[in-house]
Amino acid sequence: MVDVIVAGGGPVGTMLACELRLHGVDVVVLDKEPEPSPHSRAFRLQPRTMELLDYRGLAERFVDGRKKWPKAHFAGLQPLLELGDLPSPHPYSLLIPQAETEQLLAARADELGAPVRRGHRLTGLDQGGDGVTAEVSGPDGPYTLVARHLVGCDGGRSTVRHLAGFDFPGTEAQVTALLGDVLLADRSQLPTGVPGTLRTERGLLMAVALEAPVVRVLTTEFRPPRGDTACPVTIAELRESVERVTGSVVDISEARWLSRFGDATRLATRYRRGRVLLAGDSAHIHFPIGAQGLNLGLQEAVNLGWKLAATLRRGAPTALLDSYHDERHPVALRVLRETRAQLALMDPDPRTDPLREIVGELLALPEANQHIASLVSGTDVTYGAGQGDHPWIGRPAPSLELKTADGPVRTAELLRTGNGVLLDLAGTVPSERYADLLASRSVTAIRAQAVDVPGVEALLIRPDGHVAWAGTGRDPDLPVVLETWYGLAAR
Numbered sequence: 001m002v003d004v005i006v007a008g009g010g011p012v013g014t015m016l017a018c019e020l021r022l023h024g025v026d027v028v029v030l031d032k033e034p035e036p037s038p039h040s041r042a043f044r045l046q047p048r049t050m051e052l053l054d055y056r057g058l059a060e061r062f063v064d065g066r067k068k069w070p071k072a073h074f075a076g077l078q079p080l081l082e083l084g085d086l087p088s089p090h091p092y093s094l095l096i097p098q099a100e101t102e103q104l105l106a107a108r109a110d111e112l113g114a115p116v117r118r119g120h121r122l123t124g125l126d127q128g129g130d131g132v133t134a135e136v137s138g139p140d141g142p143y144t145l146v147a148r149h150l151v152g153c154d155g156g157r158s159t160v161r162h163l164a165g166f167d168f169p170g171t172e173a174q175v176t177a178l179l180g181d182v183l184l185a186d187r188s189q190l191p192t193g194v195p196g197t198l199r200t201e202r203g204l205l206m207a208v209a210l211e212a213p214v215v216r217v218l219t220t221e222f223r224p225p226r227g228d229t230a231c232p233v234t235i236a237e238l239r240e241s242v243e244r245v246t247g248s249v250v251d252i253s254e255a256r257w258l259s260r261f262g263d264a265t266r267l268a269t270r271y272r273r274g275r276v277l278l279a280g281d282s283a284h285i286h287f288p289i290g291a292q293g294l295n296l297g298l299q300e301a302v303n304l305g306w307k308l309a310a311t312l313r314r315g316a317p318t319a320l321l322d323s324y325h326d327e328r329h330p331v332a333l334r335v336l337r338e339t340r341a342q343l344a345l346m347d348p349d350p351r352t353d354p355l356r357e358i359v360g361e362l363l364a365l366p367e368a369n370q371h372i373a374s375l376v377s378g379t380d381v382t383y384g385a386g387q388g389d390h391p392w393i394g395r396p397a398p399s400l401e402l403k404t405a406d407g408p409v410r411t412a413e414l415l416r417t418g419n420g421v422l423l424d425l426a427g428t429v430p431s432e433r434y435a436d437l438l439a440s441r442s443v444t445a446i447r448a449q450a451v452d453v454p455g456v457e458a459l460l461i462r463p464d465g466h467v468a469w470a471g472t473g474r475d476p477d478l479p480v481v482l483e484t485w486y487g488l489a490a491r
């Protein structure tokens, strides 16, 4: 029996496998495709995702010469969102094709001993009292695999979600979008306003230059999908859609990748059913606007990884696993609301124009701009009240430049191992007294000299970088907090 089967070796499944391996969890990642896709859906990583990658020492290899854009779009409105003033050490969108994100994560999973088994499709699952039996169809034929837990990271059409009986309520698609990574016979044919997004009375056209000579052409028509949506998109279909939206004819000479999607918006009502959990697109689908889905999924993987590891390795109570749903479901709900709001603002109906103008005026106000920027970048995610009422509790730990006996260190660097950290900023925490407790909870005690942290002597930081507790070193709550570390996360 293995500890965890991750069904789906896309970005979310691979990230989750990396998190589990940090804690020595025995994990098998299955992916139905024999090769990773060379095509990229996502192109942007958000500030909170960059912070998480930084915690694990991966930010540098992701940045590696790529563009850091200190802005973000909201519903194609002007002014753009300003990320530069966010309270984050990574106040930018990183422009990186999804295929490269996946390569970097797969390399990391290899390093940590969790290579993706490619060409292995999960076809069945059965939950028993002690474990989950998965039926898999691999290159050498079918086989079964038993694990203590199984996580469905198998995308929007998730087999796991279906087989394990998760409810997935929501709304049907009312919008039809076609995507083509194409070569144009003549790029000057693109209508005025492109590159960028063109909004006409009949829909939206977005065109952006990818690696030359490829151009991504994306049309969005505000009508429900017609015909067979499983049927492959043709060049003619994309050309006709461009013509309907813009009135211009664009001569597409070659297509590298064609795809269709819509604004069906759904969210699993629970993220866990017994020993089966969901993460990433398997748990939620929405219109891909504002660079949200991949970021949301990676953030889920980092919330779930340490909790699943603590359950398997250190006997943490089931309540800790439930806190994954309790903390992340509301965040996904917010993202669904925000993508629906953006799409509603993009509606080509001229009656939407006054609304766009008013929201544009609001975005020109720095406070409103920051509010929306924090929302789309994920930097304002707070996991409710923990133990005590310090305002930092539940928030991402502040980025501090610390001085320790081993030299200067940033808060993010303390989280490389994936363990929690008890940060003693005033030399008042009797950590020797708590040595056994700290070891059993996989919490590392660090003594550091604080720089400008008024009123805080000690911080307990979770492996996902959120503050679990803040107070004074001799606070009688501290041993209780450590004792109930897992219960604490479950609130």
Ligand SMILES: Cc1cc2nc3c(=O)[nH]c(=O)nc-3n(C[C@H](O)[C@H](O)[C@H](O)COP(=O)(O)OP(=O)(O)OC[C@H]3O[C@@H](n4cnc5c(N)ncnc54)[C@H](O)[C@@H]3O)c2cc1C
Pocket: 007, 008, 009, 010, 011, 012, 013, 030, 031, 032, 033, 041, 042, 043, 044, 045, 098, 120, 121, 122, 123, 153, 154, 155, 156, 158, 159, 160, 179, 261, 279, 280, 281, 282, 288, 290, 291, 292, 293, 294, 295, 296, 297
């Ligand atoms: C046009 C477009 C642009 C986007 N832009 C952005 C963006 O800029 N930023 C952003 O954050 N998000 C963006 N997204 C969303 C993003 O692409 C997805 O949210 C992301 O890919 C989800 O990752 P995942 O790992 O959950 O699922 P997927 O990437 O769908 O991976 C699922 C994996 O599971 C495998 N699988 C499926 N079924 C099985 C099975 N039965 N057995 C084994 N393996 C299986 C698949 O082969 C696949 O590798 C965009 C989406 C689109 C369509």
